[in-house]
Amino acid sequence: MDEPLVVNDNGAWCWFQDERALVDPVAGTLVVGSIAAAEGPGGQARSGNVEVAVVDLASGASEVVVLHERLEVDDHDVPALWHRADGRWLAVYTKHKTDDLTRWRVSEPNDPTRWGPERTFDWSALTGGRGVTYANLREMDGRLYCFARAVNDDQCALVSDDDGDTWAYAGKLFTRPKVGYVNGYTRYAGRGRIDLVTTDHHPRDFDNSIYHGYLEHGALHRSDGTVVDAEALRGEAPSQVELTTVLAAGSHWGGVRMSHCWTTDIRRGEDGTVAAVLTARAGETEAFERGKAHPDLRFFYARLSPGGQWRVGELAQAGPGLMPHEEDYTGLASIDPYDLDSVYMSTRVDPRGGDLAHHEIFHGRTEDGGETWAWTPITEDSEVDNLRPIVAPGDPSRVPLLWFRGDMTASQHYRSEVVLLDLPRG
Numbered sequence: 001m002d003e004p005l006v007v008n009d010n011g012a013w014c015w016f017q018d019e020r021a022l023v024d025p026v027a028g029t030l031v032v033g034s035i036a037a038a039e040g041p042g043g044q045a046r047s048g049n050v051e052v053a054v055v056d057l058a059s060g061a062s063e064v065v066v067l068h069e070r071l072e073v074d075d076h077d078v079p080a081l082w083h084r085a086d087g088r089w090l091a092v093y094t095k096h097k098t099d100d101l102t103r104w105r106v107s108e109p110n111d112p113t114r115w116g117p118e119r120t121f122d123w124s125a126l127t128g129g130r131g132v133t134y135a136n137l138r139e140m141d142g143r144l145y146c147f148a149r150a151v152n153d154d155q156c157a158l159v160s161d162d163d164g165d166t167w168a169y170a171g172k173l174f175t176r177p178k179v180g181y182v183n184g185y186t187r188y189a190g191r192g193r194i195d196l197v198t199t200d201h202h203p204r205d206f207d208n209s210i211y212h213g214y215l216e217h218g219a220l221h222r223s224d225g226t227v228v229d230a231e232a233l234r235g236e237a238p239s240q241v242e243l244t245t246v247l248a249a250g251s252h253w254g255g256v257r258m259s260h261c262w263t264t265d266i267r268r269g270e271d272g273t274v275a276a277v278l279t280a281r282a283g284e285t286e287a288f289e290r291g292k293a294h295p296d297l298r299f300f301y302a303r304l305s306p307g308g309q310w311r312v313g314e315l316a317q318a319g320p321g322l323m324p325h326e327e328d329y330t331g332l333a334s335i336d337p338y339d340l341d342s343v344y345m346s347t348r349v350d351p352r353g354g355d356l357a358h359h360e361i362f363h364g365r366t367e368d369g370g371e372t373w374a375w376t377p378i379t380e381d382s383e384v385d386n387l388r389p390i391v392a393p394g395d396p397s398r399v400p401l402l403w404f405r406g407d408m409t410a411s412q413h414y415r416s417e418v419v420l421l422d423l424p425r426g
Helices: none
Strands: 006-010 021-024 029-035 051-058 062-068 080-083 088-093 099-109 113-114 121-122 135-141 142-148 155-162 168-172 187-188 194-198 210-216 217-223 227-229 245-248 255-266 274-282 297-304 310-319 333-337 339-349 354-364 374-377 385-391 398-410 413-424
Touching: 006 051, 021 080, 021 398, 029 080, 029 088, 029 398, 029 413, 051 187, 051 210, 062 088, 080 135, 088 113, 088 135, 113 274, 135 187, 135 339, 155 187, 187 255, 194 255, 194 274, 210 255, 210 274, 210 297, 245 274, 245 297, 245 310, 255 333, 297 339, 310 354, 339 385
Parallel strands: 310 339, 333 385, 354 385
Antiparallel strands: 006 413, 021 029, 029 051, 051 062, 080 088, 088 099, 099 113, 099 121, 135 142, 142 155, 155 168, 187 194, 194 210, 210 217, 210 245, 217 227, 255 274, 274 297, 297 310, 333 339, 339 354, 354 374, 385 398, 398 413
């Protein structure tokens, strides 16, 4: 395996923003967002920078561009990216619930190294000053939506009719009484039809199940097409429990109880098949103490064929929680957006057998819809952790595999670099 290319020497990302990385296939350019930390190169002067690395895939040359200097040192602030039809790039980002602004910048035509001024949408009249987090950019019926966690810490959205030049409040997608820190954690996929998987609350506060639904022509549906909300994002929003349950809290796999589920990734294929990676605690017992990383987290792979039922199975062990105060954090996994039979996973447990000294990246392939998997190591014998892989969409002819490697002790403290393996497809 070739040595990965370092495209940013100081960066990390959370996983509830998309797309975090995109390819322009015409220009042969990859753009990936990240947040710099004080522990890395540049120190305090760079800490909290919202950055994009612009990579020439032919030469491997990378230019790091700062979208906002020292916004906040927190991996939740990473930008969501959108490549517009006019060749301009859109980047949207927020703080981590410490103010009420969704921020965005638009690039010059066909040049993601040059950006126009930052503009903002102020949520404070809607949130009561309680903050906003995340940005997810998706298109439906010719309109661009930015999904965020905002009012009542529920999933909400902004909408744009000019490809992200200006934004207006669209409404709430879900609502329910808040338990603990926030309400559900939602991942989105697709254009035109927007598929999503979501939870009840934060897994440390609630024994979550995972639910699936989709937005199409302005309506929110269950997996089988049943309409839950005919006018989604307008008026009173439903609870996510009205969607289809994909992985239920308290279900047993191999005789082991699964609990406190969380969303990891979701993609929809060209044929309408939907695939998702989910996580859960395995074997929750009285011996597990709050404030300690859970010792046995599991990845699940879920697959929905058009007009069919969900098929769910264990994918692999994720190992112990990534950090003690976030007992449900894993190294994460990413589905190839152009090949739902292909998954890249970060874990402390070799899926072929044996524990590992650090998180390593493995490639999994299934030939039977997720029933069984064959695994190949992408990294081996690493001296640091390899975390949160992404397969950047945009060019179906290549597999731009990104992750960050280094040491991470909190969402606000890490010394890690962003690396790329630009793999051939097929």
